[in-house]
Amino acid sequence: MAQVTTDDYDRRQRMRWWSMRVVLYGLLIIWAIICLFPIFWTLTTSFKVARNVMQGDILPWIEFTPKWLGWRSLGLSPDTIANISTVREEFLKRFFNSAVISVSASALAVMLGSLAAYGLSRFSYRFGFMRNSDISFFFLSQLILPPVVLALPFLVLYKELALLDTRIGMIAIYTLMVLPIVIWIMRDQFASVPVELEEAALVDGLSVWGAFMRIVMPLVLPGMVAAFILALVLCWNEYFFAALLTATDAKTLPVMIASQTGSQGINWWSMAALSAAGILPLVFIGVLLEKHIIKGMTAGAVK
C-alpha cells in the first residue's frame, strides 16, 4: 500500500470539492435552461418575422433583428398603440375579464376562508352530527372534487339562472375552486397565533369579532396575502370552467389564447405576442412575490 501524504490527500479532497461544484452548478444551469427557454422562446418569437420563424433563429440581434410584427398585430407595438385596434380592444377586454374575475374570486375566497378557518380553530361547532373535525374535512375534501363533476351540472344550472357567460358566475365558481386551499393555508396560520392574545383582548372589553378584526387579523395578514396570491395565480390560469361556461362577454384570457391556436395557419408572431402578454403578469408576480407564493404553498405541509 502506498502511503498517502497529507499533501496528496489535500489535493484529492480539493479536486473532489471542485468536481462536485462543477456538477452542482452544471445541473442547476441545465434545469434553469429547461425552465427559462420556453419563456425566452415565446418572448423572442413575438419579435420575429416569418423568415426568422422558418429558419428557427434563436438569438435576437445576432441571428435575427427584432421586429415589432407580433405586437403590431395585437395593436400593442409603439407605432400602433395610438391607433384604434379591434384586436387590442378584444385583448384588453379579455385581460380585464381575467383580472376582475381572479381578483374578486381570490378576495372573496380569502374572506370566507379566513373566517371559516378562524372559527374552526377557536370554537367548537355542532351542525347536526358534524363536529369541528368533520366540518374541516368537509371543506378540505372539496379539493379532491374534480372540476369535471361540477362542470356539466353548472352548465345547466347557470343556463337556468341566466348566469352563463357572466362574470359573477365565474367569480362564484373560482371562489369555490380556491376556497379549500385558502382554508388549508389559513388554518395553519391561525393555529400559530396564541389564544392568550385574544383572551387579553376580550378582558379589555372587545367582542369576539372585535378581537378577530383588531388583534388576530393584523397578525395573520402575511398569511392572508400568501393565500390571496396563490389563489390569484390559480384563478388567472384556470381554463376548463372558463372554456365551458363563457362564450363572449365573460371570456377570459386563457380561453382567448386557446381559441387562437385552433385556427388554421397559425400566425406565429402574433400567437407568441398573445401568449407572452398572457404570461408576463404572472412572471412578474412570480419574480416579485416569490416569498409569498412559497409561504402559501408550504403552509400546513411543514411543521
Place this chain on the structure above:
Amino acid sequence: MSTADGDLLHTVDADNISDDRRRLGRLLHWGAVALMAGLFLVQALYESGTISFGFETWRPVLAGYILWAIALCISRVMIYGEQGKKSLFVLPAALFVISMVVFPLVFALWISFSDWNLASLTGRKFNGLDNVRQMASDPFYWNALYNMVLYTLVILVEYAIAFGLALLLNAEIRGRKFWRVTFLLPLMLSPVAVSWMIGKSMLEIRFGPISRFVRWLGWENPSFFSSPELAKFMVMAMDAWTFIPFMMIMILAGLQAMPKEVLEAAEVDGATPWQRFWEVTFPLMLPVSITAVMIRIIFKLKLADIIINVTSGGPGGATDSVTSFIFREYRDRSNVGYGTLLAIVYLIIIVIFMTILLKLSDRIVRRVTGAG
C-alpha cells in the same frame, strides 16, 4: 349551527335576550324560508306549465336563497346572542359551499340518468341505466381511465426529479434566490400558454427548436404526436414541467426545516453521503413528501388543459384524460346526461382511491418514523 362547550377561546356571555327579540329572530328566519319556498314553488309550477305567471329565469329563486342565507345569519345573532355571533364565522363559507357543491352534486345525480341534449328542444328524458350501459361499452372512457393511471404513476418520476432539485437548492450554492425563482417560474404559467409555447411552437415538426435539436441528434423525421406512446409521453413531460416546481418547493421547505444535528451526527458516525440520504434524510422527509405527492395527485387527476389544447385527445383518443374526454364528449354531442354520469363514476373511483391512499400512506409514515 350552534357552538358547543369546549371552545378553545372561552367567552363569558352575559346576554340578556328578551323573548321578543327571540321571537322576532325566528319570525325573520321563517319568513325568509317562506319567501324562498314560495318563489321556488311558483317557478317550478310555471316551468311545468301548471300556472301561467312566473319569471323568465330561475334567478329570483337564487335571490330568495341569498336573502334566506342573510336572514339566517341575522336570526342566529338575534336568537343566540354572542353564541350566534361565533357561528357567523363558519356559516357564510358553509352556506356557500353547500349551495355550490352539495346542491349541484345532487343535481348531477339527477341528470346523469337521463338523455339531455342541450342543443335540442326536447329537454331532459329519463333513460334509466342506458348511460351506464353505454359507459360499460365505451372503449374511449376505459382508455381514458387507464391513461389516468399512467399519468398518476408518472408522479413518482416527477417526485424523484423534484427531490433532486430540492437537494440541489438546499446545497451550499451562490445566488440561491435566483435559482429558486427561476425554478419556480413554470408553475406560474397557465397550462394554456404552456401548451402553445411548448406543445405547438417548440415541438413544431419543421422549425420548432426541440424538433431541430432531435434532428441534430440524428432522428430524421421527428413527430411527437403521431404515435400514442410518444404523444402520451409529451403530455406527461409538459405537465411535469409545470408542476415539478410545486413538489420541489414543498420538499425544499421540508429540507430546510430538518434538524441539522441529525445529519451531523450521521456524518460523525462515518456514514457515506449515500447512506446519509437513505437512512436519515429520506425517512425524515417522508411526511412532507407524502403531503406533496398527495396534493400533486389531486392536481393530476384534474389534468385536462394541456390535452385539450395540444392533442385534443389524439391520436385516436390515446392521450385522453377523463376530464378532457368528457369535455370533448360534451363539445361534440352536447349531451350533458352521459358526460355527467362518466364524471360521477370518475368521482366515485377517485374517492375510493384517495381513501385507500390516505390510509396506506398513514401506515407507511408510522412504520418509517416509528411513531405509534
